[in-house]
Amino acid sequence: MSRPATRVLALLEILQDRGLVPAGELTRRLGVDARAVRRYVTALRDMDIPVESVRGRHGGYRLARGVRLPPLMLADDEAVAVAVALATGKDQRAGEPGPADRALVKLNRVLPAPLRRRVSALISATSATAGPLTPEPHLILALAAAVHARHTVRIQHTRGAREVDPYGLVVHARRWYLVGHDHLRDAVRMYRLDRISGAAELPGRFTPPEGFDPVTHVLHTLTLGAWTHRTEVWLDTDLQTARDHLPVTFGDLRPCPDGGVLLVCGAEDLPAMARILTGLPWPFTIRNPPALATALAEHVATLTQAVARSQPAP
Structure with missing residues (x-):
């Protein structure tokens, strides 16, 4: 759920708990300015929730008198x-x-x-071939609470206990990941939640690095960090076309000053990477590593032999 949506729900909860709430108190509790509070009030009104504005020195916002909201309201x-x-x-x-x-x-x-x-x-x-591998509710609730409160957690991982400053939870390609600073390794790491059996908050608090994006970290790690080979391939296309055609985890796409796009990605199996490259819709040039060019040549030779075998007999 987005932060604005979360704050709209938080505003509704505050108004339900009390009568008239001063606008200044709402800005402090929601961590936003007065203009944002007005936007959230408008959002509630758009959902047919009657919120009244009271002007003056002791003014603020409140739910209309006598309003009792049902437990679930969905259009x-x-x-x-x-x-x-x-x-x-x-x-x-x-x-x-x-x-x-x-x-x-x-x-x-x-x-x-x-x-x-x-x-x-x-x-x-409707049928779905696969849904997300949802962790145990108590686990994701505990980790989410620690992320929100900025409390260090001790997680029980398949490779042993870890103390982690949790920066965020990310769901990608059916899997849940915890991203945070690992105290033992003194580095940012990500952990699959299906490999965590438990989590407990610790007294210590932390401050996340300014501007850190857990999603970017997960995508970068899955793209480059876990592979043996780092490959660089020039693509004869523009950046937007490449982004539209390739999944975000395929690699890092960078525009080149002289035209085209540089694809930087990880690979465990260079022959497999060569086969993937031959399926791209654009001309390309392998820049690194040389072994990938060798694997491509071997794959082309195999394709050439297949074409020769497939020609009708004279």
Whole structure:
């Protein structure tokens, strides 16, 4: 969930807990300026939640008198989005109903009958080959709380206990990752959550590096950090076209001053990388390593032999 959405929900919770809340207090508790508070109030009103503005020295915001919000308020498109996310995002390998299945049943109970029938038809007609490998709820809740509070955690990893300053959680390609500063290695590391059995907050607090992006770190590590070979290939195309065609984890794309794009990526198997390059839709030039050019030549020779064998007999 985005930070603005989180703050809108936090604003609603504050207003539900109290009557009139001064605007200055809302800015302090939400960590934003007065203009942002007004935007969040407008967002609540757009969702048909009546928020009143009270002017004057002791003014602020409050929910309209006598308003009692139901436990769940979803527009039709929001209900469909939640239902689809629950149905297609669950672990398809589970042999018995999991949390997503139970939540879907509960959501179904509160939908209006016409919409419930349409959503049920959508779910029954939709199949997903694989959903995310969702960790245990208590684990992700504990780690998320530590990220939010900036508390060091001790995680029980398959390779032993670790003390980590958690910078963020990232979901990528069906897997969850914890990104943070590992005290033992004195470096930023990422850990797959399916290899963590437990987490406990420690008294120590930390300050994340300014501007650090956990998503960028995960993508960079998966692209370059885990591979034996670093490859550099010049592509005869523009940067936007390359980004549109190649997945973000394929490699780092950099525009070249003299034209074209430099693809920098990691590879464990150079012959496999050579086969991938021959499938690209643009001319290319291998710059590094020389062994990749050798692997490409061997692959081309294999293709040439296959073409010769496939020619009809004279």
